């Protein structure tokens with residue numbers, strides 16, 4: 001699905017649940033769709049501010065929460081730092097830099113199918129986090 005189609009789908013979904021469609025709300029989703037670096041709410045806010053200087057951080061927070069509730073974005077589980085968001089909701093894995101916190105999408109096949117239940121948990125999906133040092137941080141080491 002293209003970015004435009006996803007935005008249209010979001011607007012339709014807003015109408016469906018009776019949520020007011022504001023340019024700021026659409027802009028939040030647009031920023032998330034255009035970035036694959038898994039930004040924080042603050043990162044999104046800093047980008048929105050350039051176009052909508054009067055938007056508040058609270059509005060951006062609420063919009064991100066709404067987008068998550070609507071299933072349009074996902075929280076990236078991360079062991080440190082702030083919560084990061086992902087507009088790529090398809091199943092994929094993450095490469096995480098332990099020095100700067102960069103998160104990159106990676107796709108590869110693992111020959112393992114999770115069982116429907118594990119340790120009493122009902123399993124619905126899984127993702128791998130692979131930790132390392134990104135190329136930018138490696139360049140700084142030299």
Ligand SMILES: [Zn+2]
Nearest residue numbers: 097100134137
């Ligand atoms: Zn790094």
Ligand SMILES: [Zn+2]
Nearest residue numbers: 086088094105
């Ligand atoms: Zn991702």
